Amino acid sequence: MNAAPLSGLYAPSLALVTDLYQLTMAYGYWQQGLQDREAVFHLYFRKAPFQGGYAVAAGLALAVDWVENLKFSEDDLEYLGSLRGSKGNAMFPAEFLNYLRHLKFNCDIDAVPEGTVVFGNEPIMRIQGPLLQAQLLETALLTLINFQTLIATKAARIREAAGPTDQILEFGLRRAQGFDGGLGASRAAFLGGADATSNVLAGQRYGIPVRGTHAHSWVMSFADEVTAFSAYAKAFPDDSVFLVDTYDTIEGVRQAIKVAREMRANGHELAGIRLDSGDLAYLSREARAVLDEAGFPNTRIVASNDLEENLITSLKQQGARIDTWGVGTQLVTAYNQAALGGVYKLAALRKADNSGWDFTIKLSEQVAKTSIPGILQIRRYLNEHGKPRADMLYNTAEDLPNHLMLVDPADSTRRLPIRPDTQYRELLEPVFRKGKRVLDLPTLAESRAHAQREVQSLDPSVRRFLNPHIFPVGLEMGLYEYRTRLILEKRPMRSA
Amino acid sequence: MNAAPLSGLYAPSLALVTDLYQLTMAYGYWQQGLQDREAVFHLYFRKAPFQGGYAVAAGLALAVDWVENLKFSEDDLEYLGSLRGSKGNAMFPAEFLNYLRHLKFNCDIDAVPEGTVVFGNEPIMRIQGPLLQAQLLETALLTLINFQTLIATKAARIREAAGPTDQILEFGLRRAQGFDGGLGASRAAFLGGADATSNVLAGQRYGIPVRGTHAHSWVMSFADEVTAFSAYAKAFPDDSVFLVDTYDTIEGVRQAIKVAREMRANGHELAGIRLDSGDLAYLSREARAVLDEAGFPNTRIVASNDLEENLITSLKQQGARIDTWGVGTQLVTAYNQAALGGVYKLAALRKADNSGWDFTIKLSEQVAKTSIPGILQIRRYLNEHGKPRADMLYNTAEDLPNHLMLVDPADSTRRLPIRPDTQYRELLEPVFRKGKRVLDLPTLAESRAHAQREVQSLDPSVRRFLNPHIFPVGLEMGLYEYRTRLILEKRPMRSA
Incomplete structure (x- = not known):
């Protein structure tokens, strides 16, 4: 229990990556005989992150891996059996633990492919299956999808700022939220648009290109910068990027050039220099001028130091001469x-007599937290150029009318009729059927290419950082009306 | 390389949890014959987080575990051998990989015990040993110590806001940065002052008490709240906390009371209700009044919804009647x-002729990023009540003068003479000697108790959230003067 065998963490079972209440509810459902009642949950976020106009869905491959390996180990069950309530009673009876021991996952899961652009209130995943099982998936799916989608979206924004040709290197491991926070971030950053990572484990695990320069300590370990740079160039004659700001940046550039001349005399070229402090706009222009004048116009300038999309945009506006962005924290x-x-919200429950569905809603005290009932699909309508025009959420358990109308759930006076011949695609794809995977997952590189196409397909007004245009996401009119009735039915009416 | 076998992550070797440049520098040092030159690095942060006055050091046990298991596996070496430079050449030659294969860690590590209060520029860890090895530890140590210290400090602040008797439940797994981000956060949150977690794996792994309520989906899975609450109470008759805001909070409280009456008739008491949305100040006062009036003054009120230290302080100021704080994201x-x-900075390097030390400094373009040379120790002076009065950083490789004077490195006119009889303790303790662990690690519960004592020992002015008093941390005068000389020596002098 003590001293945190962290590498011990990296262990057989991840079934306990969950909130206790998933297990207490599972026990409650089992006790009530409700464990196999068919249920539908949606996983979605309410607002795109960073006050942005979109998100890049990510994490599906990790979620699939977790689900496929989901099994309570004997250690897990022993731990659960050891838990006690406030009166000293066992929290879970042995029969229930035995039920968990033999639990076989057999849900259906539909999901939006990784790299697809999504918007607030759109289900990224839809889980349909036995109530107890579908509930048990909640926490781990949220942990994986939330974080991966967040970082992939951040990377897409940084790519937007850097432009299509600049290099983006992800350097963040040391400031990441734990080892797996770093590994997961490297994966999602690459998916969202980074070119490479400094994280060697991410390179090994996911095939992401690994890149790096050297640290200040390298320079400090030698008598002076020339000696330090020369030693590094000896080790990596064609792949050296010298960190020039250990003592004084522009002076460092001059020392780098001395070594670059030696390298050139031996048939090698200095790949780049790196700036890690100070006024990057000014210093990069100065460094560029010094390098160009000395005959090194192809030596790249790498910059790092708390960079993010707004700072990169500002540096570019200031005429910074940076062509490689090292982005970390x-x-x-x-x-x-x-x-x-x-969030992960229950949206449909099979009626007890199996005659059909009860669609469910959660109201809460905040309008924005009100959920959408139904067994939802996202239909993305395209304009005449094949670009996204509007998304419609609809309940697949109901027939669609011939004349479709989208309604903005936040302002029901905003409506958009859909012409019958409008092209569309549907975003949720089958991933599991009855617990068996039915989808071949794309490679990470394929998902990355998909993400770039997806983001590029959005209008620039939706992609911009400041007050982006809100991409229209509407409820199909029938769903909108049904949801409104359900809210009125469920909300207690109090007289003034 | 594809499809992210995440559970495969949880695998034999964590040696590649590092930045590529640690390995390229290692190769460079090895090539230069510098691999065994004795070096000293310090791990420290420059400013306490959250604009606060202190941090709670954490992560040592995780770091010890990582270091003790550090070994390159054959898979790791094969991956490193597969890496190519831009000309298609192998990045690392086979002889170097063979060196890594047989590398045996034999550094000395000193560290501040987990739970100890630390301030900006103070080394939390000091690593002394062969240059190549000490450099190789950098990334993983930073990842672990940075994140654990950050979250332990956040938890201490939330404890400060909640006061000593309120319960703090950590509910954050679903919004954590990956599985291990969640697990690590649960550990550090407990260490810093939380009472329990919802994270079952953290309970299993670290012995942290696990707690939970139920989700909205539980309520939505039953015909109405009374049925839902009754079913939950059947499963957990003495440990039920009902979530009351699925439809309408105060109405939910009334339904909870109906069930609480049934429970009482059967010899059980409702443990609590939980509010998860809306105006928590108003709703908690209302809920308290309704519960009290109905004869349930001991039913606790749990609140959640993006809580943090400032919001908790504000809710308390508004007279909120909340006694358990569910804190997540x-x-x-x-x-x-x-x-x-x-950061992790080189501070001393044994002279090539072994005659003594070269103390090293990094300047960079930003004053705040200038490092401190020496083989440092932190001496914490205590006032007449045994409470911290001031910290002194000094170079253990030099003799201390009889009359000690502290100098604020940010303002050298601020000085504090130390009376010779002033009590003190030294914060860095030996953890490894020549690669062997020499410290028995405390249990997590012991570190947690230590953290609480440590934070309580600080003056309230240092603990407050807004513009905290800056605890004095000075350089010993000799060290200050040495550092100043080194800066002047290293900084290129340019005429105006």
């Missing part, structure tokens, strides 16, 4: 919004 | 400052 922790508020 | 991601900027 701000990317891997999504520093300015460190969590995506994804 | 804001705690586990340290939402308002999602990373601690800890």
Whole structure:
């Protein structure tokens, strides 16, 4: 129990990556005989992160892996059996633990492919299956999808700021939220648009290109910068990026050039220099001028130091001469919004007599927290150029009318009729059927390419950072009307 | 390389949890014959997080575990051997990989015990040993110590706001930055002052008490709240906390009371109700009044919904009647400052002829980023009540003068002479000697108790959230003067 064998964490079972209440509810459902009642949950966020106009869905491959390996180990069951209530009674009876021991996952899961652009209130995943099982998936799915989607979106924004040709290197491991926070961030950052990572484990695990420069300590370990740079160039004659700000940046650039000349005499070229402090706009222009004048116009300038999309935009506006962006803390922790508020809400429950569905809603005290009932699908309508025009959420358990109308749930006077011949695609795809995977997952590189196409397909007004245009996401009129009736029915009416 | 076998992550070797440049520098040192040159690095942050006055050091036990298990597996070496430079050449030669294969960690590590209060620029860890090895530890140590210290500090602040007797439940897993982000956050939150977690894996792994209520979906799975609450009470007759805001909070409280009466008739008491939305100050007062009037003055009121220390303080000022705080996102991601900027800087290097030490400094373009040379220790002077009065950083490789004077490195006119009889303790303790652990680690519960004593020992002015008093941390005069000389020596002098 003590001293945290962290590497011991990296262990057989991840079934206990969950909130206790998932297990207490599971016990309650089991006790009530409700464990197999068919239920539908949606996983969605309410607002795109970073006050932005969109998010890049990510994390599905990790979620699939977790679900496929979901099994309570004997250690897990022993731990659960050891838990006590306030009166000293066992929290879970042995029969229930035995039920968990033999539990076989057999839900259906539909999900939006990784890299797809999504908006607030759109289900990224839809889970349909036995109530107890579908409930048990909640926490781990949220943890994975929330974080991956958050970081992939941040990376897409940084790509937007850097432009299509600049290099983006993710350097964040040391400031990440734990080892797996770093590993997951490297994955999502690459998916969302980064070119490479400094995280060697992420390179090994996911095939992401690994890149790096050297630290200040390298320079400090030698008598002077020339000696330090020369030694590094000896080790990596064609791949050296010298960190020039250990003592004084521009002086450092001059020392780097001395070594670059030696390298050139031996048939090698200095790949780049790196700036890690100070006024990056000014210093990069100066460094560029010094390098160009010395005959090194192809030596790249790498910059780092708390960079994020707004700072990169500002540096570019100031004429900074930076062609490689080392992005760390701000990317891997999504520093300015460190969590995506994804939720997992029950939306349909099979009637006890199996005659059909009860669609369910949660009201709460805040309008924005009111859920959407039904077994939802997202239909994305395209304009004449094949670009996204509007998204419609609809209940697949009901027939659609011939004339479709979208209603903005936040302002029901905003409506959009859909012409019958409008092209569309549907975003939720089958991933599991009865617990068996039916989807071949794309490679991470494929998901990355998909993400870039997806983001590029959005109008620039939706992609901009400041007050982005709100992409229209509406409820199908029938769903809107049904939801409104359900709210009125469930909300207690009090007289003034 | 594809499809992210996440549970596969949880695997034999964590040696590749590092930045590529640690390995490229290692290769460079090895090539230069510098691998065994004795070096000293300090791990420290420059400013306490959250604009606060202190931090709670944490993560040592995790770091010890990582270091003790540090070994390159054959898979790791094979991956490193597969890496290519831009010309298609192998990044690392086979002889170097063989060196890594047989590398045996034999550094000395000193560290501040977990739970100890620390301030900006104070080394939380000091690593002394072969240059290559000490450099290789950098990234993983930073990842672990940065995140654990950040979250433990956040938890201490939330404890400060909640007061000593309220319960603090950490509920953050679903918004955490990955599985291990969640697990690590649960550990650090408990260490820093939380009472329990919803994270079952954290309960299993670290012995942290686990707690929970139920979700909205529980209520939505039954015909009405009374039926739902009754079913939950059947499962947990003495440990039920009903979530009352699925439809309407105060109405929910009334339904809870109906069930609480049934429970009481059967010899049980409703443990609590939970509010998860809306105006928590108003709703908690209303709920308290309704519960009290109905004869349930001991039913606790649990509140959740993006709580953090400032909101808790404000709710208390508004007379909220909340006695249990469910804190999630804001705690586990340290939402308002999602990373601690800890760094790892070379501070001393044995002279090539072994005659003594070269103390090293990094200047950079920003004064705040200038490092402190030496082999440092932190001496904490105590006042007449045994409480911290001031901290002195000094170089253990130099003799101390009889008359000690502290100098504020940010303002050298601020000085504090130390009376010779002033009581003190020294914060860095030996953890490893020549690669062998020499410290028995305390249990997590012991570290938690230590943290509470440590924070309580600080003057309230240092603990307050808004513009806290700055606890004096000075350099010993000799060290200050040495550092100043080194800066002047290293900084290029340019005429105006």
